[in-house]
Amino acid sequence: MKKLGLGCMRLPLTDPENPARVDIPQVIRMVDLFLAHGFTYFDTAYMYHSFTSENIVKEVLTSRYPRDQYVLTTKMPTMRLKEKGDLDRIFDEQLANCGVSYFDYYLLHNLNTTHYEIAQRLDAFAFIRQKKQAGQVRKIGFSYHDGPELLDRILTEHPYMDVVQLQINYLDWDSVGIQSRKCYEVARRHGKDVIVMEPVKGGALANVPEDVARLFAQAAPEMSAASWAIRFAASLDGVCMVLSGMSNMEQLVDNISYMEHFQPLSEAEREVIAQAVSWINASTAIPCTGCNYCTDGCPVKIPIPTYFSLYNTEMQSMRRGFSVQQVYYENYAKNHSKASACMECGQCEAQCPQHLPVIQWLKKVAEVLEE
Ligand code: SF4
Ligand code: SF4
Incomplete structure (x- = not known):
C-alpha cells in the first residue's frame, strides 16, 4: 500500500x-x-x-x-x-x-x-x-x-x-x-x-x-x-x-x-x-528552553513550558477554525491549572535562567488558548 x-x-x-x-x-x-x-x-x-x-x-x-x-x-x-x-x-x-x-x-x-x-x-x-x-x-x-x-x-x-x-x-x-x-x-x-x-x-x-x-x-x-x-x-x-x-x-x-x-x-x-527546525524555532514568540526550573515551586502547578510550547506552535500555525493546540491545552488544563489561574507570585520568574516575563506570557497564553 x-x-x-x-x-x-x-x-x-x-x-x-x-x-x-x-x-x-x-x-x-x-x-x-x-x-x-x-x-x-x-x-x-x-x-x-x-x-x-x-x-x-x-x-x-x-x-x-x-x-x-x-x-x-x-x-x-x-x-x-x-x-x-x-x-x-x-x-x-x-x-x-x-x-x-x-x-x-x-x-x-x-x-x-x-x-x-x-x-x-x-x-x-x-x-x-x-x-x-x-x-x-x-x-x-x-x-x-x-x-x-x-x-x-x-x-x-x-x-x-x-x-x-x-x-x-x-x-x-x-x-x-x-x-x-x-x-x-x-x-x-x-x-x-x-x-x-x-x-x-x-x-x-x-x-x-x-x-x-x-x-x-x-x-x-x-x-x-x-x-x-x-x-x-x-x-x-x-x-x-x-x-x-x-x-x-x-x-x-x-x-x-x-x-x-x-x-x-x-x-x-x-x-x-x-536547520529548518532551528530557524523556525528561533523565530518563535516565547524563547522558553523547556528546562522546567520554574514549575516545581508554582503554587497552582501551571505546566509553564508546556503551555509556552503550545502557544508558540499556535503562533506558527496558519490557524483556520479548529486548533489542535487548543485541544492539547484543554487536555493539560484538566489535570493541571489553566494559564489564567496564575496568582502572579513571581516564583517562576525568579527561577527562569532565560529571564522570561512568565506572568505576562501566561496572560497571552490564556488570551490565545482559552475559550
Ligand atoms: S507567577 Fe504564576 S505561574 Fe509563576 S509560580 Fe506564581 S502562580 Fe505559578
Ligand atoms: S524556567 Fe524559563 S526557560 Fe525554563 S521552562 Fe520555565 S519559563 Fe521556560
Whole structure:
C-alpha cells in the first residue's frame, strides 16, 4: 500500500464559512486522480465537515468504486458517547453513512485522559475488538492527542490494538507540548504500526518563513515545502500511512508527485530539516528552553513550558477554525491549572535562567488558548 492517505477533514469548500458545503465535483476529480496513481487509503470520521464527511465519502468514493479498490478508515466519536448503546447505534450509522459493509481500519477517536475514561467505562475497546472478530472491521486502533505516559498505559492495558494514529511532523517532533517523538517511541516500543496525522501541521509547514523556503529551494528547487514535511513523516520506521488533509487539486497533485515513488529522506536532507527546525524555532514568540526550573515551586502547578510550547506552535500555525493546540491545552488544563489561574507570585520568574516575563506570557497564553 502506498504511504499517502487522503484525509477527508479539510476537503475543498464552496463556502469557506461552512464546512458542510464541500465542493463535490472537485473532490470527485481528486479521488479519481488519487486512485489512478495507485493510492488507496481514505481517512474520514463521524464528526468531520460538520458530520457530513462520511456521507461525502459514500458519494465520491464508495458508490463509485468496487469495495476492493480502496482502504477506508473511520472513527468512533469517543467524546460523544453517553451510554453503551451509543456504540452500536453510531457504528451502524457509520456503515450506512459510508455505504459499506465493513471498515478496513476502525479507530477510537481522539483518546486523551477524559476520552480514555469514557472508552473504559463504556467498554469501547471490547466493542471494537468484537467488531473485528465479527469481520465488520479489519484492523483496530485509536487516534491520540495526549502525552507519552498515557499512551504507554493505554497500550499496556490494550495490547491487542493494531495501529495508533499520532500527530507527527518535524516541528512537533521534539516539542515540549506535543511530544511527537516520545509518543512515536512508545508506540514502536509496543510494536504498533503508526498512522501519521498532521504531517504538515494543518498547512503551517507548507507556508514556512522566507529564509526556510529559500533553504528548501536551494536543496531541491523543484520540491514544495510540504514535500519535506510529508517525506519526513513517511521516512520513519513503522509508519504505515501518512495522512494529508488535501484541500484542493493542486495539493493533491503536489503530494502525488513525491509519494507515488516515495524515497525516504537522505542524511543530507535530514540536515536541511534540522536547520529548518532551528530557524523556525528561533523565530518563535516565547524563547522558553523547556528546562522546567520554574514549575516545581508554582503554587497552582501551571505546566509553564508546556503551555509556552503550545502557544508558540499556535503562533506558527496558519490557524483556520479548529486548533489542535487548543485541544492539547484543554487536555493539560484538566489535570493541571489553566494559564489564567496564575496568582502572579513571581516564583517562576525568579527561577527562569532565560529571564522570561512568565506572568505576562501566561496572560497571552490564556488570551490565545482559552475559550
Ligand atoms: S507567577 Fe504564576 S505561574 Fe509563576 S509560580 Fe506564581 S502562580 Fe505559578
Ligand atoms: S524556567 Fe524559563 S526557560 Fe525554563 S521552562 Fe520555565 S519559563 Fe521556560
